Amino acid sequence: MSAKILDIENVTVSFDGFKALNNLNFNMDEGELRVIIGPNGAGKTTFLDVITGKVQPTEGKARFKGKDLSQRPEHEIARLGIGRKFQTPRVYLNLTPRENLELSCNRHKNVIATLFKQLSSAERRTIGGLLETIGLETKADVPAALLSHGEKQWLEIGMLVAQSPDLLLVDEPVAGLTDEETEKTGKLLMSLAESHSIVVIEHDMEFVRQIARQVTVLHQGSVLCEGTMSEVQNDPRVIEVYLGAQEEEV
């Protein structure tokens, strides 16, 4: 087996005594596509916050390719090669999709380079290709504020890819999308998984079934169980806390 790309060890995050993550242990291999599910308040988003440096763990360590992530500011972690898509799409509304992608694609992220360096033609081509992939060619030069919700979701995924990280953290990529869009997103993620390691957080069980190989279930801030979709689905504890109740609704 290849090296662990992400290794979370005994991480606890507490907000004023409330433990959003409780002694969480988690790791995944290079090139893996992992789906994380769990009921509301299980700590899924906090989990991503810890990896990306938005929240500092109260205890424990998070390592990316063996490098300790605590005490590093967000932008450094991003430069290490971790990209994140937010739960609700966060794109720069007053910039066009092309400019959004250019910002993320840029390799030189310090102030001086931004002032004086021009975009290379290779980068320009990458962006053109990405615009095609996410289906926004025709709207490439329209302010992102005018895009629909689904288009924004896709744009953000595109920005994530443009950053060319080694690890993609994708928080609820299909929330608010139509069935067709959901399926397309699934395909996109699957194709990305061929060359990236991906963590997907999702609520939509149909979608999870479509893409999941390995599933991790979070509950009350710790890992409840791990395994393939069918293993997880048949685990009585999971059924109790999550799937059983949820399945009827779906």
Place this chain on the structure above:
Amino acid sequence: MIEGLIGGLFNGISIGAVLLIVALGLAIVFGLMGVINLAHGELMMLGAYTTYVVQNGFKAMGESALNFYIFAALPLSFLVAALVGLALERGVIRYLYGRPLETLLATWGVSLILRQFVRSVNWAMIVGLVVLCGLFFGGRWVLQRSQRQVAGWMTAVLLTLSVAIAVAVGLLLNQNAGVAFSRPWFSARNVDVTPPTWLRGGLALGTTLQFPYARLFIIVLTIACLAGVYWFLQRSAWGLRIRAVTQNRSMSACLGIPTEQVDALTFALGSGLAGIAGCAVTLLGSVGPNLGSNYIVDAFMVVVVGGVGKLVGSIVAALVIGIVTYLVGSGTLALLFTSAEGLQPLAAFFTFFATTSMAKVMVFALIITFLQFKPAGMFPQKGRTVEA
């Protein structure tokens, strides 16, 4: 030594109390509503002018009544400032919720208008204002009855017309109706409010210590206001609603809380407190149109250092800032170091800052340093709502 310390502490606390009573209304408006009210100082100024007017009224009633003007002035200042605040909220602020920078600019505009208003207000102007309100609101009422929806341009035209007519009426009165109409109410120069006799002098303790009654009165008043605000927010039904709306506006609306009324009430409360503060500071100095601007920046510092949305924070911050300001500004610190051998450079350093204005320089430097360690203030609020 001990006496000096107690004296210093008392003076510091009394500065802190003034800061706190000014900052209290701001803390409510900023902390609970996310509105930056730069007109807060001018609401104070209105409170101070109300006090002046009330005192003149009592003067007419004779010397014995004059001693108690302050008990009438306090509620009246509150009322005047609260009403103006209410008008401000209904007229402007309510369109700007969630956009703190816009509220900042708009309230600055209001503060300019209020400042000039007290300088040039006379009966002609009041008549003009009444005409303006009558025409505008009357016109809008008529429009609303006749049209299904009042278009933006109609309001604009109506407003322009009413302003033009009102200005014309005001100018005509000003020029032709005689001195009674054109004489400004207040002189452009600062006016003085004489404190009642029982607030003059001070409480003597020991040989050198003296606690001025006026300062003691302000401290007591501040404590009373704090207790009142605390009781209102924590114990009363409306206080509960205010807190509910602060935490989750849409949920509160779903539960049937009239959020608009709550907004108006909260803003009026904050403004009213500014009025009381204005009444209080008349005991310390003269009253002028620029009275408020002397306090407003300090008051904002208190709120920021204390932590937005936390009254406790404002209390602690006001006291700390007050005491530090006094210790540095009065030269007490410099004196302290002068007496010690080997600390002469330090003494010289503090002597440099031993004036009121230089003390501000130092206190600001300390505040910036403090914010390096605690960017969200002494008592940071979890899940802050005011974030621009």
Place this chain on the structure above:
Amino acid sequence: MATDTFVRPKKGRQAHQRLLVEVGLVIAIALVLILVIPAVVSGFRLGLLGRFLALAIVALGIDLIWGFTGLLSLGHGIFFALGGYALAMYLQINTLGDGELPEFFSLYGVTELPWFWQPFYSLPFTLLAVFIIPAVVAGVLGYLVFRNRIRGVYFSILTQAALVVFFNFFNGQQELINGTNGLKTDTSTFLGVEVGSSSAQFNFYILTVVFLALAYALCRWLTSGRFGRMLIAIRDDENRMRFSGYDPTGFKVLVFAVSGAIAGIAGALYTVQSGIVSPQYMDIAFSIEMVIWVAVGGRATLVGAILGAVFVNLGRSLLSESFPEIWLFFQGALFLLVVTALPDGVVGWLRYRLSDRFRRWFGRSRSVVTPPLLELDPDVGAEKREAIDKR
């Protein structure tokens, strides 16, 4: 119609052409200001215009930091005054003979020139100090504030507090910098010419026009390229940038420093044209007024900032000549009007509302959709609310 207005200009030659046209226009306007206006306007009015143009330079600085980057500074008076003081100090001590001190020092019994006056004997140092000192002050202040992710209104309040501090400092130090009275420049000589003389004033006017054009070019360059898009991204969603690997602090510090430097130059130009620099330049009201010029003209439009500064000040001088009391009412109403009814300013309004022809006329710089209001964006709001609920 709605979409085609937003389509970006074609790349390559056409963009190049547009740039040439713009450069031509700027030069043409500058030439008109330098050659035509002085011929038709009286000396007094020309002096006023020169001062307004100096203020327009500050407005450009404010637009850079507020309009494009979304940081509302209420402390630009500091940088403005610092630039003015730097030049005024040079003028004060270089008009005198050897060993003489500026007159005011004797009033406070100062016999030796304070140390920080010494470097101002040198002209090159002074010319650098005019913009470097404000830039450094802005940079340090900005770094201390931005490092802690203090943003939005907190930034505004802190800059205002800094303004009060600088005001107190300059106002209180009688024996160092002549306190309240400020430093007069009109009777000093600059390169052998008396500053107050009409020939010198005319030269300062031309210099102001040139610097205004340069400041415009600088701001235009900063806001049009990739750096400009970074600024807009900071305004839109600063925190998001961190997750793309950018550190916004550096960008914000740089932009604040540049903005401060621009204000410093403006301050120096204004000082020599009005004949005095005093702590009044650091009045709270004056710094907020600068913001309103930009708001009236249209934030995030450089042309708007310039026009706003010139026309609001013109209005002020016209109004306060005839009815001094009315100006404050008028200004207050202007604040209210701009915030409630005209959030994009006059130029912004023209750009969106008027016909294509007009748009081409005014809208040479890239159009930016309505100002950033994170709070109003339901999606971001939803996320924030959720984050709060989670606690």
